[in-house]
Amino acid sequence: MIQENFNWELIKTQGMAAITQYGGKLLLAVVVFIIGRIVIGKLTSVIHRAMDNRKVDPQVQPFLNSLIGVLLNVMLLLSIAGIIGIETSSFVAVLGAAGLAVGLALQGSLANFAGGVLLLIFKPFRTGDLIAAQGFTGVVEGVQIFNTVLLTPDNKTIIIPNGPLSTSPIVNISGKGKIRVDMVFAAGSQNGADNIRYSVQKVVDACPTALRGTEHDVLVTKLTENAIFFDVRVWTLSENYWATYYNVHEGISRQFAADGIQAPKPAEISVALKQ
Template sequence: MIQGTFNFDVIKAQIITAVTQYGGKIILAIVALIIGRFLIGKVTALVQTAMDKRKVDRDVQPFLNSLITVLLNVMLLLSIAGIVGIETSSFVAVLGAAGLAVGLALQGSLANFAGGVLILIFRPYRVGDLINAQGFTGIVEGVQIFNTVLVTPDNKTIILPNGPLSTSPVTNISGKGKIRVDMVFAAGSHNGVDKIRASVQRVVDACPTALKDIQHDILVTKLTENAIFFDVRVWTPSEYYWDTFYYVNEGISRQFAQDGIQAPKPAEVSVALKQ
């Protein structure tokens, strides 16, 4: 009986000691958890609002929100563990080692992922834009988290990794909504500058995709003994670049024939273009 009473008193003393030692920390940890969860909710809401204002792609918003939420929750749990008195350095070391291992194993994919996030946030190009990148020219069909999909003028699908795209030059041909189509034409010098220019002007004026509210250029760029070279620069909506290019090329060929404008000697053209 005495032994049982003694054991009860020991247990009671241990409970009191534990409550005294850890009770305040546990209460503080619970308060920190409640406040931390509240603040995480506010932060994620602010991030969501910021992404909406910056018009971040809808496909990437849930992922970014989840990533931020997970990181904040990990930080909160580590903080609570520290409040309770649990040594967190070992957890941090394990997480760091695991992160390093995963990073080394997936460094190429992570670079493409990071590039995709940057592209989706800063939008150097959008779906439907005509771009030139990594030696390829095509219309952007899709911007995915790891890759950008292009469709070339001959209807080939090109898949480019986002990592290099985010760190190398990209020419957004259609970014401004209108584009200048540059072409060079040659005719025999005996036809006369005015006659050639008038013939080219008829084609440009008749081009259905050429902008009507902007000045197009028909400029003499080179004179030789037997040839006159013209730079023809026609402004058009970006999506009609190739339509304009092919229309003007074919139209000038037909118009020259109709107006009796003769071409220079082939040898003369070849020599002039090499100079």
């Protein structure tokens, strides 16, 4: 039987030294952890209410809350490790390298995700708005986390990545509720400017989607030897843009025929459009 002899005095001395050296740090770490968790809880609640007030899309709110919570907790744990005396630079380096690798692997997807988050938070447009962006014009059917879906006037579905969309100019045609439809018409100069304007004005006044009580413009914009060009500007509701556009075009075709307004020579039109 092996007799083990313990130097209880040495163990007691070393224990007291360890408690003296690390006890205060451990106590401080516990206090920081408790206070940090309370602060994180309060902060995430404030952020959640802010997103509700800004009407951030409900589909993206849980993800953002979780992401913010994870980041804050990681920062808290790193702070506690530093208080205890654990070297955190290596952990930070590993996390940074991992983040860089993931970022490079998912560069395009992350850009689209970030763009989607920005669009959902700042809302430069909403579902149902008519917009022009990235060379396309259409009604917004939905803003997804990676893509935005447009429906064009000819019933085509356009899917635009959110990354480029969030960093490029966006024309929100529906943004103000009403819009001006700009059109150009031409007639032979032999008809006389007043007669042409009278015919065009009758069409504008009869247009069912033109806003009442609003001044619409019928203006001479170009004069040539054989043609008179008019800018026709009709105010309407945003959702009636295309209905107004086609209604006025069809109405002017019929009215010109009814009033005997003659068209200019085709060659004259070609030359004028090139100028």
